[in-house]
Amino acid sequence: MPAIVVAVVVLALFALGYLYYSRYLAERVYGLDPAFVTPAHELSDGVDYVPTNKHVVFGHHFTSVAGAAPIVGPAIAVFWGWGPALAWVVLGTIFAAGVHDFGALAVSVRHKARSIGTLAHDVISRRARTLFLLIIFFLLTLVNAVFAVVIGNLLVANPGAVIPIFVEIPLAIAIGQYIYRKGTAALVPSLFGVVGLYLLIWVGNEVPIEIDGLADQLGFDRTRDLWVIIMFAYTFIASRMPVWVLLQPRDYINSHQLFIALGVILLGILVGMDEIVAPVVNDVPEGSPSIFPILFITIACGAISGFHSLVASGTTSKQLDKETDARYVGYMGALGEGSLALGSILAVTAGVAATRADWDALYVDHSTASDGAVGNFVNGVASFANNLGVPLDLAAVFAAVVVVSFAATTMDTGVRLQRYVVQEIAELAGWRKLARNLTLAGIVAVAIPMAMALLPGGGDAGYTFGVLWRLFGTTNQLTAGLALAVIAVWVTKRSRNPVAVLVPLVFLLIMTSWALIQQLGEFIDAEEWVLAPMDAVIFVLAMWLIVEAAIALRRAFTDRAVAGTRT
């Protein structure tokens, strides 16, 4: 089937979801009121709270939530065939992510633009705030670990990407200094940054850097592990810099790259008219992870991402002019993320291989599919770029640079954020030394994910990337579950029908718990004494979340019944 047909059908379904389902949510579930005085009008601090046009807010929201994660999950999940992966992306985006992102924004607007962590405390229970911080701690640990592994794998497979990636750091610092010190426009210097980066792709392709020898001399079994250590050393330093020095200009450069990559995928498909060579449903080898529940935690971002509730309830909700704008900003943001996942599926089913046999070799078993997923995406995008006349070797480095840049920026921010979370948890636990010592908190923020990324064991080949990714997906779904629980309680308290929220909530909690139990058994059988306790702790958090959500929902239904009796 031509990839372009699938793209058009999916985008049409997204449009229908926006036109009809988001309207149902706005009118019947969240009960948006155009006359409601939003926090942007009610609260004024001259900094964050300002009523803003919905198109402006959408632009801000989308550039904040769009990233690399919706690429990885779908690139692994097509192992079960492109049909199930695409179905989960489409249904998840329309019926779960849209409900979640839109709902988080709506509930935050009704609570003075409070963040989902604070709302968990206010709407569910005081304990839920601690639960939220613990989930975020594990989530960030796994985010930083998986992206370090992604970068390590890509730099080993694409030595041509090393120079562009590492020269991007001083390039971004120079641009940041120029913009900040000169008070000049950000667009042109950052576009120069993108052009400079792409020139470096040519240099990198001519001068590939491989560190296999160095890794060997230093006693590393895998070259990837040395890259992982280099990346964490870099992020430890980067997390101590003010954001405007490195993070912001780098993020700015990346936001341009995102649109360029999306354009390349869509144009490449259109020009090349590539056929999807992967099977609709793949006949996977015996002993492979089962599609239920693993598919639904493999694709987290791209179907539903808990992180979106953080941005929606943190920054975006402070700017909404009208409550009804939440539909456009929140729901459309989810559709944008789903479109990125669609691009990833097309790259790894139509772009990466010319024949079914070639594709089968790339997805021969689950661990090959997991370890090769990001590389497959890179090669798929390279093929689309090649349709546009870019030489294949340069196109591959270009695609690798896009993914590594995003992953590295995610690590920059993730390690910084984890440092704050470590300090916050230490403060709650009364560990004053850790709470006040920035270096110590930074070391904790780096050491734990680095240990996960370097994890020994798993046989000669080491752990497959898929193992870490599944734990990450599970924790991301738990964050989404917590946000959906907050939304469901709020909807119930307002005497509205919460079914549209409860269905994705229950589905996610079942899939998450099921996956955690299944993985725990596997880890114990394989005597994996690092992963097993981690899985067990995340399972305890999931059970804790289920209990808190059930208690809060029961209370909300009881209060509603009592209020109904009185009237």
Next chain:
Amino acid sequence: MPVRTGHRILLVGPWRAGTAGGGCCTASPEDIGIVPHEHPPHDPGRDDAGGDDGPGPAAVVRALRASVGPEVDVQLVDPRNTVYLVPTVFRDARAGGASAARALATAARATTPWTLVADGVVVSRAVPLDHPSALACLPPDIPRTSTTR
């Protein structure tokens, strides 16, 4: 060429932390309910380090809205929000009669922090503005409320 249907004023805010992120797998500390300002002031990595001082842009936008006619659309835009900023300024500049090249240059200049754009024309650039100075920068054809005429 687009036709202007009303007046639009855009205040491009300062270069500040907001959402310095790596996409969908990160957030700002405020997004998870942590206030970085509460962390020690010597923390070189805190998110407001290096930020702008001076009048808050939201306060300036509020005051501008109160000072101009209701038919004038006044918006505060983050300099990072190129998805909205660049096409909007380009369109407004074209509607004002600018050539495509000039409109593109204006759109690029509009991504400067603390820039005021009125109907596709950059009227102040890279200078933190308070309300009176922002109002003084606006072209005379922008309708004012009776109290500010």
